Amino acid sequence: MKKWHEVGVGEVGKRQATQVDIARKAGVSTATVSRVLNRSPLVKPQVREHVLAVMAELKYYPHAAARALASSRTYTIGAVIPTLNNSIFAASVNSFEARLQLANYTLLVAVSNYDLTVEEVQLKRLIERGVEGLLLIGNAHTDGAYRTLEDSGVVYANIWAYDRKLRHPNIGFSNRKAASAIVDHLVGLGHRRIGMLAGITAGNDRARDRMIAVREQLAKYKLQLVGEATMEVEYAIPAGRRALAKVLENGKLPTALICGNDVIAIGVLFEAQRRGIRVPQQLSITGFDNMPLIQDISPRMTTVNVPAQEMGERAATAILSAIEEGNSIRSREIKASLIIGETTATPRH
Amino acid sequence: MKKWHEVGVGEVGKRQATQVDIARKAGVSTATVSRVLNRSPLVKPQVREHVLAVMAELKYYPHAAARALASSRTYTIGAVIPTLNNSIFAASVNSFEARLQLANYTLLVAVSNYDLTVEEVQLKRLIERGVEGLLLIGNAHTDGAYRTLEDSGVVYANIWAYDRKLRHPNIGFSNRKAASAIVDHLVGLGHRRIGMLAGITAGNDRARDRMIAVREQLAKYKLQLVGEATMEVEYAIPAGRRALAKVLENGKLPTALICGNDVIAIGVLFEAQRRGIRVPQQLSITGFDNMPLIQDISPRMTTVNVPAQEMGERAATAILSAIEEGNSIRSREIKASLIIGETTATPRH
DNA sequence: TTGAAAGCGCTAACAA
DNA sequence: TTGTTAGCGCTTTCAA
Numbered sequence: 001m002k003k004w005h006e007v008g009v010g011e012v013g014k015r016q017a018t019q020v021d022i023a024r025k026a027g028v029s030t031a032t033v034s035r036v037l038n039r040s041p042l043v044k045p046q047v048r049e050h051v052l053a054v055m056a057e058l059k060y061y062p063h064a065a066a067r068a069l070a071s072s073r074t075y076t077i078g079a080v081i082p083t084l085n086n087s088i089f090a091a092s093v094n095s096f097e098a099r100l101q102l103a104n105y106t107l108l109v110a111v112s113n114y115d116l117t118v119e120e121v122q123l124k125r126l127i128e129r130g131v132e133g134l135l136l137i138g139n140a141h142t143d144g145a146y147r148t149l150e151d152s153g154v155v156y157a158n159i160w161a162y163d164r165k166l167r168h169p170n171i172g173f174s175n176r177k178a179a180s181a182i183v184d185h186l187v188g189l190g191h192r193r194i195g196m197l198a199g200i201t202a203g204n205d206r207a208r209d210r211m212i213a214v215r216e217q218l219a220k221y222k223l224q225l226v227g228e229a230t231m232e233v234e235y236a237i238p239a240g241r242r243a244l245a246k247v248l249e250n251g252k253l254p255t256a257l258i259c260g261n262d263v264i265a266i267g268v269l270f271e272a273q274r275r276g277i278r279v280p281q282q283l284s285i286t287g288f289d290n291m292p293l294i295q296d297i298s299p300r301m302t303t304v305n306v307p308a309q310e311m312g313e314r315a316a317t318a319i320l321s322a323i324e325e326g327n328s329i330r331s332r333e334i335k336a337s338l339i340i341g342e343t344t345a346t347p348r349h
Numbered sequence: 350m351k352k353w354h355e356v357g358v359g360e361v362g363k364r365q366a367t368q369v370d371i372a373r374k375a376g377v378s379t380a381t382v383s384r385v386l387n388r389s390p391l392v393k394p395q396v397r398e399h400v401l402a403v404m405a406e407l408k409y410y411p412h413a414a415a416r417a418l419a420s421s422r423t424y425t426i427g428a429v430i431p432t433l434n435n436s437i438f439a440a441s442v443n444s445f446e447a448r449l450q451l452a453n454y455t456l457l458v459a460v461s462n463y464d465l466t467v468e469e470v471q472l473k474r475l476i477e478r479g480v481e482g483l484l485l486i487g488n489a490h491t492d493g494a495y496r497t498l499e500d501s502g503v504v505y506a507n508i509w510a511y512d513r514k515l516r517h518p519n520i521g522f523s524n525r526k527a528a529s530a531i532v533d534h535l536v537g538l539g540h541r542r543i544g545m546l547a548g549i550t551a552g553n554d555r556a557r558d559r560m561i562a563v564r565e566q567l568a569k570y571k572l573q574l575v576g577e578a579t580m581e582v583e584y585a586i587p588a589g590r591r592a593l594a595k596v597l598e599n600g601k602l603p604t605a606l607i608c609g610n611d612v613i614a615i616g617v618l619f620e621a622q623r624r625g626i627r628v629p630q631q632l633s634i635t636g637f638d639n640m641p642l643i644q645d646i647s648p649r650m651t652t653v654n655v656p657a658q659e660m661g662e663r664a665a666t667a668i669l670s671a672i673e674e675g676n677s678i679r680s681r682e683i684k685a686s687l688i689i690g691e692t693t694a695t696p697r698h
Numbered sequence: 699t700t701g702a703a704a705g706c707g708c709t710a711a712c713a714a
Numbered sequence: 715t716t717g718t719t720a721g722c723g724c725t726t727t728c729a730a
Contacts, residue, residue, distance in 0.1 A: 018723055029701045034725055042699060059500060064478045065423065066723030068414035069706045076478075084443035086641065087436035094433035097460050101471070106478055109458045111446050122450070129413045129425075129455055151408055237645040270645050292435065293642055296586040296619050367707055378717045383709060391715060415707030418722045 017058035026054040037062055068130055077319060078108040078126035079135035080119050082204070086235060086263065088289065089137060092159060092312035096135055099316030105132075116203045120145040127152045133319035135159065135312075139168050140205035155322040155329060159311040160206055162333045169329035171315045173336035175206050176213035178304045181338045182258055182286050183217035185302070190346045191256040191284060194218065195229020197243045197268065199260035207232075207260055210288065214258055229254045233264050240267020248275075253283060255347035262287035262294045262303055269301070269343065280345035290339060299342035307334045366407035375403040386411055417479055426668060427457040427475035428484035429468050431553070435584060435612065437638065438486060441508060441661035445484060448665035454481075465552045469494040476501045482668035484508065484661075488517055489554035504671040504678060508660040509555055511682045518678035520664045522685035524555050525562035527653045530687045531607055531635050532566035534651070538695045540605040540633060543567065544578020546592045546617065548609030556581075556609055559637065563607055578603045582613050589616020597624075602632060604696035611636035611643045611652055618650070618692065629694035639688060648691035656683045 019030040019037075026033070028051060035043045036051040043051075054060075068074045077100055081089045097107045108131055110122035120142045126134065127148065134149070134156035141158075146168075149156055162172045186194055196214055199207035218224055228250035233243045240263065247253065259265035265287030272279050279285055279299060287294060287303035294301045311334060318329045368382040375382070377400060384392045385400040392400075403409075417423045426449055430438045446456045457480055459471035469491045475483065476497065483498070483505035490507075495517075498505055511521045535543055545563055548556035567573055577599035582592045589612065596602065608614035614636030621628050628634055628648060636643060636652035643650045660683060667678045 020723080030724075031701055031703095031726080032699090035700090038725080044699060047699085061473075061477050061501075063418075063723050065414045065417035066706090067725075069412070069418050069708085070723075070725040072706075074414065084433065084439040084446070085436065087434065087439060090433040090436060090439045093458075094460055097433070097458060098462070101459065106474060107458050109442075109446060109456050110450065111443055113447070124410075125455060128410050152410075237641070241645070267645065270647070274647075292586075296590070296616065297646075298619070298623075369707080379708075380710080380717060380719090381715090384716085387709085393715065396715085412707050415722090416709075418724085419707075419709040421709095421722075 016063070017055075017060045018063070019060075021058055022051065022054050022060055025058065026051045074130040074132060075105050076108055076129065076131050077105050077133040077135065077316075078110065078123075078129070078131035080110045080112055080122045080126065081135075081137050082112055082114040084109075084111060087292065088235075088261070089160070089308070091308040092315075093135075095309040095312035096316045097312075099313050100320070103316075103320050105320070114200075114203050116140065116142050116145070120148070124148055127154055132323050133157075135315055135319070137161075138205045139163055139166055139170065140203065140208075155319055157315045157319055157329050159315050160306075161209070162331065163209075164331070164333075168331075169318075170331040171318060171329075171334070172311055173306065173334050175209035175336075176216075178288070178306075178336045178338070179210040179213035179258075180217040182288075182302075182304065183214055183221075185338060185340065186256045186258070186284060186286070186344065187218075187221050187223070189284070189344060191254075192223060193226050193229075193252075193254040194223065194256045194258060195226045195247060195254040196258045197231060197233045197240065197247075197260060197264050199235055199264070200232050210260060226254045229257065233260065235261055235263045237263055237267040237270065240264040241271040242267075244268045244271040244275075253277070255282075256284035256286070256344070258286050259288065261289045262291040262301065265301060265303070265343075266294060266297065269297075269299075280343050281348050284344040284347065286344060301339075302341040302344040303339050305337050305339050307336060310334055365412070366404075366409045367412070368409075370407055371400065371403050371409055374407065375400045423479040423481055424454050425457055425478065425480050426454050426482040426484070426665075427459065427472075427478070427480035429459045429461055429471045429475065430484075430486050431461055431463045433458075433460060436641065437584070437610070438509070438657070440657040441664075442484075444658040444661035445665045446661075448662050449669070452669050454669070463549070463552050465489065465491050465494070469497070473497055476503055481672050482506075484664055484668070486510075487554045488512055488515055488519065489552065489557075504668055506664045506668055506678050508664050509655075510558070511680065512558075513680070513682075517680075518667075519680040520667060520678075520683070521660055522655065522683050524558035524685075525565075527637070527685045527687065528559040528562035528607075529566040531637075531651075531653065532563055532570075534687060534689065535605045535607070535633060535635070535693065536567075536570050536572070538633070538693060540603075540696055541572060542575050542578075542601075542603040543572070543605045543607060544575045544596060544603040545607045546580060546582045546589065546596075546609060546613050548584055548613070549581050559609060575603045578606065582609065584610055584612045586612055586616040586619065589613040589618075590620040591616075593617045593620040593624075602626070604631075605633035605635070605693070607635050608637065610638045611640040611650065614650060614652070614692075615643055615646070618646075618648075629692050630697050633693040633696065635693060650688075651690040651693040652688050654686050654688050656685060659683055 019033040023030045112119035162170045198211040201208040229247045290305040368379040372379045461468035488510045511519045511523045547560040550557040578596045639654040
C-alpha cells in the first residue's frame with residue numbers, strides 16, 4: 001500500500017485527520033464521530049460539542065470518497081453542455097449550480113463541444129464518478145447515451161427543449177413553437193420572400209427544430225424558404241455578416257431573414273447597416289435567445305426570449321426532488337415569448 | 350448497512366457489477382481485474398482480452414469513490430469562479446475543462462457570486478471532495494481560504510491576475526499594467542479631464558487593481574481622476590448608461606471615461622449616442638476585456654485584450670504538470686495588449 | 699445514548 | 715504473470 005505521506009501529491013505530508021484520530025482524542029468511538037458529523041440527534045449535546053471541538057482542533061475534513069463508498073451517496077450532480085462560450089448556456093449552468101449549492105450538492109461539468117459522441121463519453125465518465133443526477137441540453141443524444149442513462153438509473157433532465165411527443169424528461173421550451181411564432185409574425189406583416197440563416201444543425205436538435213418548424217409553418221401559408229437566402233451558419237457575428245454577403249451574391253435579397261440565434265442576427269444587422277440596407281424597411285431580421293448581447297442595441301431586435309436562468313433553476317429543483325423524495329422528473333414547458341422589436345416591419349416593395 | 354437495491358436512488362436496482370463479479374465470471378482474481386482496468390502491462394494479452402470481454406458483457410463501471418479511497422487519487426480538479434454569466438470567465442473555464450478532459454480529469458465547478466466568504470466555503474467543499482488541483486480567479490481570497498489551501502496541500506493557480514510581488518501562483522496578466530497603458534494612451538492623446546466608471550471593487554481585486562493603477566498612473570502626470578465622473582458601476586449595459594447620465598448630472602463631462610470593462614463601456618457609448626454626444630470627439634471611451642460583445646460594433650472600442658482562453662489552457666497545463674510530475678506551479682505573465690479603436694481620440698475643446 | 703465491527707469496491711504490497 | 719489479502723475512511727446494523 002502507498003504510504004500516507006504520499007497522499008498530498010507533490011506535498012510533504014501532513015496527514016489529514018480521520019475519524020479514528022478524532023475518536024481517539026475525544027475518547028469516543030468512530031460511530032459517535034460519524035453521528036456527530038451527520039447531525040444524528042442521538043448524540044448527547046455534551047458529547048457532540050466535545051467532538052466538534054476536537055474536529056476543529058485537528059482540522060478534520062470528512063473524506064468524501066470514503067463517505068460515498070460507505071453510504072453510496074455522492075451529493076454530486078453532473079452537467080454535460082455543448083459549450084460554455086457565447087454565454088448561451090452559461091446562464092443556465094450558473095443558476096443550476098447556485099441552486100445545487102444551496103442543497104449542498106456539487107456540480108461536475110463537462111463540455112461536449114456540440115459533439116454527441118463526445119457527449120456520450122462525458123456522460124459515462126460522470127456516471128462513473130457517481131453523479132446522482134444529470135443535466136443535459138436538448139433531446140438529441142446518442143442511443144448509447146440514452147441506454148447508459150437507462151442502465152445507470154441516474155436521474156436526468158434535458159433542458160432547452162420541450163417536446164411532448166418524446167418521453168424524455170424535458171424542462172424547457174418548444175423551439176418549434178417559438179420558431180413558428182416568428183413565421184406567423186413575419187407573414188402577418190406581409191412577408192412572402194423569407195430566408196433563414198440557421199445555426200449548424202448537426203448534433204444540435206435546437207437548431208434543427210427551429211429550422212424544421214420554420215419550414216412547416218411557412219408551408220401552412222403555402223410559402224417556402226427562399227433557397228438562395230437559406231443556409232447554416234456558425235454562431236458568430238462575422239459568420240452572420242458573411243452570410244448576408246452570400247445571400248446578396250446569390251441573388252435578390254428576401255424581405256426577411258430569420259436567424260438561428262441573436263449572434264447571427266446581429267452580424268446580419270451590422271452588415272446590412274454597413275451596406276446601407278435599411279432595417280426593417282428593406283430587410284426584416286429576427287434573432288433568437290434574447291441574449292445580453294442585444295439588450296441595448298438599436299434598432300431593438302425582434303427575438304425570442306429564452307428562459308435560460310429559469311430552466312437551470314427548475315431543472316435543479318426537479319433533479320434534487322427526484323433524488324431526495326424519489327419523485328420522477330416530470331416534463332415541464334416554460335414559455336419562450338416572442339419579443340417584437342424594431343428590426344421587423346411590413347416590407348416596402 | 351443499506352441494501353444494494355437502494356443504490357440507484359429512486360430506481361429499482363439492477364446492482365452494478367463489481368470487480369468481484371468480473372473476477373468470478375472471468376475465472377481470475379480481482380487483482381487481475383484491477384490490473385486490466387489500470388492497463389498494467391503485467392497481464393497476459395489473452396487474459397486481458399477475456400477480462401475486457403466480461404467487463405463489457407456485465408456493463409462494468411469502475412466505482413470512482415472506491416478507487417479514490419484505495420488509491421488516494423480522484424482525477425478531479427476544482428474551480429471556484431465569481432460567475433458564469435456575462436461570459437467573462439466562461440471562456441477560461443471552457444478551455445480549462447477542455448484541457449482537463451484530454452487528460453482524463455473531471456472538473457468540479459462552484460460559483461461564488463463575487464463573495465469571498467462564499468468562495469472560501471466552496472473551496473473547502475471542493476477540497477473535501479478530494480480535488481487534486483484548484484483554479485481560482487484573482488489574488489484576493491480570504492486568509493481562511495489561503496490557509497485552507499496551505500493545509501490541504503492542494504495545487505492551485507490564480508488566473509486573471511499577475512502580481513510579481515505576491516507569492517501566489519499567478520497565471521494571468523497584470524490588471525495594473527493594462528490600466529496604466531490606458532492612461533498613457535489617453536494622456537498621450539492630450540486628455541487631462543478623465544473620469545472612471547470602475548467595476549464594483551468589493552471582493553474583486555481585478556476591478557480594484559484597475560482603479561488603483563489608473564489613479565497611480567495619472568499621478569505620474571500630476572493628474573487625478575475627476576471626482577464627479579468617477580464611481581463604481583455594476584457590470585451591465587444599463588448600469589453603464591445610468592452612470593453616464595449621473596456623470597452629466599454631476600457636472601461637466603470629462604473628455605474621457607475609463608470604464609472597468611466592456612459592458613460598462615458599451616452602455617456609456619450607447620447612452621452617449623442617444624444623447625448626441627459625439628464619440629470620440631466630445632468624449633473618449635475605453636473598455637476592458639475585449640469581449641465578444643464589442644467585436645463588431647461601430648465605432649470600434651478601444652479596450653484591453655484579455656487572454657481568457659489562454660489563461661484557462663495554461664492553468665490546466667500547469668496544474669496537471671504539478672500533479673503528475675510534481676513540479677510546483679510557476680507564475681506566468683501573459684500579455685494583455687491595448688487595442689486602440691475608434692472610441693478614443695484627441696479631445697476637441 | 700454509545701460502541702463494536704462488518705463491510706462499501708478498489709488498489710497494491712507481497713508471496714507464489 | 716497471477717493470486718491473496720490488508721487496508722483506504724466512512725456508515726450503519728446490532729447489541730449493549
